[in-house]
Amino acid sequence: MSDLYKCTYKKVFPIDEYGRLGGFYSLADLPIMEHKEMTRTGVIEAQDQNRQTFKIRDTEKNFVEWVPMDDVTVVQDPRKLLV
8 A cells, every 4th residue: 555545443542540542552650540442543554454454553643553444434535534
């Protein structure tokens, strides 16, 4: 995939007591209060047809995750991305 495809994706993340990403997604040493499914924005970098997953780089925190294709929505118009 040579082009960049902007997308939104859903994934379960650890959340700290202030509602922010916790665990290794954060530099703060706060306890994880819950695990919550969040919708975030990213860019599709690769795909694995055998495992039906996309490799997505998060636009806010710049980490990379493999996400099932069913949980990814390609956004044609970048103005429609979540803020």
